[in-house]
Amino acid sequence: MKEKEDIGKSESTEQKIKEAARKVFTSKGYAATRTRDIAEESGFNLALINYYFRSKEKLFEIIMLDNLQLFMGSIIGILDEPATSLEEKVDLLVTYYVDMLIVNPGIPVFILNLVNNNPEALKEKLDRASLVANSVFVKQFQDLMKKKGMNIHPLHLFMNIISLTVFPFAAAPLIKAKNGIDDEGYKQLMLERKKLIPVWIKTMMMV
Amino acid sequence: MKEKEDIGKSESTEQKIKEAARKVFTSKGYAATRTRDIAEESGFNLALINYYFRSKEKLFEIIMLDNLQLFMGSIIGILDEPATSLEEKVDLLVTYYVDMLIVNPGIPVFILNLVNNNPEALKEKLDRASLVANSVFVKQFQDLMKKKGMNIHPLHLFMNIISLTVFPFAAAPLIKAKNGIDDEGYKQLMLERKKLIPVWIKTMMMV
DNA sequence: ACTGATGTTAATCATTTGATTAAATCAATT
DNA sequence: AATTGATTTAATCAAATGATTAACATCAGT
Secondary structure: OOOOOOOOOOOOHHHHHHHHHHHHHHHHHHHHHHHHHHHHOOOOOHHHHHHHHHOOOHHHHHHHHHHHHHHHHHHHHOOOOOOOOOOHHHHHHHHHHHHHHHHOOOOHHHHHHHHHHHHHHHHHHOOOOOOOOOOOOHHHHHHHHHHHOOOOOHHHHHHHHHHHHHHHHHHHHHHHHHOOHHHHHHHHHHHHHHHHHHHHHHHHOOO | OOOOOOOOOOOHHHHHHHHHHHHHHHHHHHHHOOOHHHHHHOOOOHHHHHHHHOOOHHHHHHHHHHHHHHHHOOHHHHHOOOOOHHHHHHHHHHHHHHHHHOOOOHHHHHHHHHHHHHHHHHHHHOOOOOOOOHHHHHHHHHHOOOOOOOOOOHHHHHHHHHHHHHHHOOHHHHHHHHHHHOOHHHHHHHHHHHOOOOOHHHHHHHH
């Protein structure tokens, strides 16, 4: 039969095209990438990308799901784990994002574009999990708030963690340019933040 | 090619086209907007946008400069003011951004795209001011650090303020969708943050 | 070697899209 | 009313772009 899902198959070409697509789509977004860009980046002919993937849109969908998984896939697992403390969860979140974004710096802007221009396309992709609202993470934070006699919306805590961690990657080119910092220097700043952000979060929200 | 720079001329139409362009460019970005979109949004014919502005690119440049001004124009003035204290500067920054972004929620993603896809186009626009590095703001923070016996890079302070303030606007559609919050509810959250962020910043960085 | 399936390419098509042109309309001035 | 210049439009062009086609190449199984 056909069976393309077999074993080694043509891993090579299809994978190379997908890699090229990932690179171009992630850095330039859907509208600005030409299928010819992907062809060139992959080193193959234009028609090949339509041979393996049916269309530009289909190929984009695949890359989009990959990137979504990268950006949101690990959150639920961390937030809903009963065995870790609130502080450990903060550490895990920040560590995951910093390490992942150092390797994939284009993800934040890609996701933000997606979210702002394709709100309906996202709905189906992420409505299955209530995520933050009913998580162990939120319960732990609410317990802490009660104990401390404070009253901060859990969403603020979550927003603060993600903001402090993700935004500096999204704005990296601007901050680097205006402060004359090179790639390596900026990476060091981000690694510094990996240690600092959990401390800051604890200081600011948990007294 | 006569004198179009004359007097009152047709304020109306030109301004309407610019408004339409601002709206479409800001929400969809350069590549995804068709000049026909702008024509439709403005209610005028396609050819009009080329009659008033020479080309799509020229028109975009104008909108881009407006948005850049909106996003960065007020920072220097705040950071370099000798008459305000460090804490007052934090208040002013957060207040400016929250109020401005409630009215212009599309600005952050627009700027982030610009910065990530047109790094060279930005260079000339913002190299004239060292901005953060030599500002009164940084000096005041360094004085504080010395007094407290601490040692945090001033860039972290600046990043933290902007991250906490701006990111929740960039990610708004995602956060709203996942938490079932409507526009008005989200606006209230942001107004809450306007008060909270300065408190948090002081707590986390100034002990 | 032959055959058929799979992989790859150059050439081409149809549509979209930024831009131009020429004509029509309008407003102010004579 | 006629003239003139500014504004606005419909029609069209040329280039870019996503997709298709048809021919060619490669290779596994016979």
